[in-house]
Structures are given as structure tokens and as C-alpha cells.
Amino acid sequence: MRNVLDRNQDKAEDNRKILKEHNVKMINMISSPGAGKTTLLERSCEYLQDKVNVGVIEGDAYTDRDAKRLERFDIPIVQINTEGSCHLDSNSVAKALENIDLGSVDVLFVENVGNLICPTAFDLGEDFVVAVLSTTEGHDKPAKYPMLFRKAKATILNKTDLLPYINFDLPGFEKDLKDINPHMPIIQTSATQASGIDQWNLWLMGELKG
Amino acid sequence: MHELAMVQNMFRIILEVADQNQLQKITRVNFEVGKMQQIVPEYFEFAFEATKENTIASEAQLSLSFIPITLKCKACNHEFTIADGAFICPKCQETDLELISGNELLIKSIEGD
Numbered sequence: 001m002r003n004v005l006d007r008n009q010d011k012a013e014d015n016r017k018i019l020k021e022h023n024v025k026m027i028n029m030i031s032s033p034g035a036g037k038t039t040l041l042e043r044s045c046e047y048l049q050d051k052v053n054v055g056v057i058e059g060d061a062y063t064d065r066d067a068k069r070l071e072r073f074d075i076p077i078v079q080i081n082t083e084g085s086c087h088l089d090s091n092s093v094a095k096a097l098e099n100i101d102l103g104s105v106d107v108l109f110v111e112n113v114g115n116l117i118c119p120t121a122f123d124l125g126e127d128f129v130v131a132v133l134s135t136t137e138g139h140d141k142p143a144k145y146p147m148l149f150r151k152a153k154a155t156i157l158n159k160t161d162l163l164p165y166i167n168f169d170l171p172g173f174e175k176d177l178k179d180i181n182p183h184m185p186i187i188q189t190s191a192t193q194a195s196g197i198d199q200w201n202l203w204l205m206g207e208l209k210g
Numbered sequence: 211m212h213e214l215a216m217v218q219n220m221f222r223i224i225l226e227v228a229d230q231n232q233l234q235k236i237t238r239v240n241f242e243v244g245k246m247q248q249i250v251p252e253y254f255e256f257a258f259e260a261t262k263e264n265t266i267a268s269e270a271q272l273s274l275s276f277i278p279i280t281l282k283c284k285a286c287n288h289e290f291t292i293a294d295g296a297f298i299c300p301k302c303q304e305t306d307l308e309l310i311s312g313n314e315l316l317i318k319s320i321e322g323d
Contacts, residue, residue: 002223087215181297
């Protein structure tokens with residue numbers, strides 16, 4: 001009897017050990033394409049830059065556009081192009097870790113490939129997963145993709161500035177999430193309007209200390 | 211689409227196990243998938259059919275069995291299975307639960323000669 005992802009799991013544990021040795025917290029950010037992960041990271045870098053040393057691993061199927069958007073911050077960024085694959089795996093992250101001076105990083109964000117299903121199955125060696133959902137995707141997503149929201153330590157609901165214009169059922173969304181992951185914090189943000197960014201980063205800073 | 215990555219990993223393992231056991235041919239792969247994994251059986255089977263070509267498993271049958279999500283309540287020890295309902299104990303409403311099954315991605319056994 002063998003787990004089909006045993007090699008991914010072993011490599012993830014190696015990554016976890018290396019990160020721990022260097023006192024680096026790694027956060028695996030998972031969302032659909034276009035939920036606002038990169039904008040959220042830009043806002044987070046602005047907030048965190050004089051508080052902790054940030055690094056980023058950018059997962060993208062083909063381009064380096066997201067990495068380019070973060071270049072204005074003087075931080076280590078490593079791009080992984082998955083050549084069309086829908087998720088990052090622990091082996092590609094292990095290679096990315098070799099290209100980062102881990103001694104100079106406290107918190108390492110991994111921006112996974114945009115997808116609510118596949119990345120959830122692949123442990124990268126992260127400390128925890130954060131799910132990002134945007135209001136325009138609809139309130140029913142946690143119920144449809146429970147594995148991600150069960151695994152996540154927090155869910156960010158982004159693009160809340162659009163709530164007045166769309167039929168997003170916020171109480172229904174919160175109830176579904178509570179059914180799936182009862183004690184998980186839900187943090188409302190609008191990354192483009194820079195609202196809720198303090199709340200998200202304060203939560204994050206609390207987790208980094210823990 | 212993670213089905214293809216899983217099938218590719220599956221083939222790495224079954225070809226290795228067949229080699230260790232000196233099998234000339236793999237005729238069946240018995241695979242268990244937990245319901246938490248959100249595997250689409252049609253995609254998985256399609257990936258299996260595509261990957262098995264030109265290997266010693268080229269005539270192999272795939273037997274997929276799905277394992278339900280079973281949880282155990284940490285407060286009252288009640289064990290229960292859910293389909294798409296809430297992660298909450300139906301007896302005492304506790305939400306601190308242990309996952310007993312549902313996360314499997316297991317090659318149970320292979321058959322061959």
C-alpha cells in the first residue's frame with residue numbers, strides 16, 4: 001500500500017525542516033486566477049517591509065508578470081514557471097528555496113498557481129495555507145471546494161468594495177465556511193482600495209510570532 | 211487536472227513495485243481515493259488510459275474505490291460520515307473533529323504476472 005503522493009510529501013517535509021532551521025515561516029497562498037493574490041502581496045509588502053524580512057516564491061503557469069509587479073520591493077523573489085501545470089509541488093519549491101538566502105528572510109509567501117482544487121493536494125512544506133477568494137467568484141465557493149477551505153488557516157475575502165454591485169450572499173458565505181472550518185478567521189479586504197490590509201497583516205504578524 | 215500528476219506518480223510506483231516483484235505484466239491496479247481529494251473519476255481514468263500506453267501496464271484495468279469522509283468527534287467520540295454536510299458532530303454539535311478517512315490516495319495493490 002503506497003500513497004501516490006509519497007514523494008511529494010517526503011520532499012515537503014524536507015522543505016519544512018530547512019525552513020525551520022532558518023526560522024523562516026512559509027505561507028502557501030491559494031486562490032482562483034484573478035482573486036487578487038498579487039495585489040494583496042503588494043499591499044502586504046508595503047505594510048511589512050519595515051517590520052519583517054519578506055521573500056516571495058511566484059508560481060505561474062507561463063509568465064513572470066506577477067514577479068515583475070513585486071520587483072519594486074527590495075526583496076528576494078523567485079519565479080517558478082510550471083509550464084502549464086495547474087499547481088506547484090514540493091520539488092519545484094525545493095529548487096526555489098536553493099535560490100533564496102534563507103538567512104535574510106523571516107516570512108516567505110508562496111503565490112500558488114491560480115486554482116482552487118489542484119494546489120490543495122500538494123503539500124509544499126508550508127507552515128500554513130491561506131485561501132483567498134474574491135467576491136465576484138460567488139459566495140458558494142467554500143461549499144463547492146471544501147478541501148481548500150478545510151485546509152486553510154484563514155480565508156481572505158477580497159474585492160469587498162464590489163459587494164454593493166453584486167449578489168454576493170455574505171451571511172450565507174460565512175455560514176458555509178463555519179460549517180467547513182468552524183474556527184477559521186475570515187478577513188475582508190479590498191486590496192485595490194487598501195482596506196482590510198491592516199487587519200490581515202496584524203493577524204499574520206500574530207501567527208508569525210506563534 | 212491534478213489527476214494527471216497523480217496518475218504519473220502512480221505509474222512511477224507501480225512500475226517500481228512490478229520490477230521488484232519481477233512482474234512481466236500488470237493486469238490490475240486497485241486504487242483508493244478519499245472523497246476530500248476531489249478527484250474526478252473520468253479525468254483519472256482518462257489519465258490512466260493515456261499513461262499506461264507502451265508500458266507493462268498497457269492492458270491493465272483500473273479499479274477505483276472511493277472512501278467516504280469519516281470524522282470522529284473529539285468530545286464524545288462519535289464517529290460519523292458526511293457527504294457534503296457540515297463538519298460538526300451531529301450528536302453534541304462539537305466542531306473539534308478528527309479526520310478518520312477521506313484523505314486517501316492509496317495504491318492498495320497491483321495484480322499481474
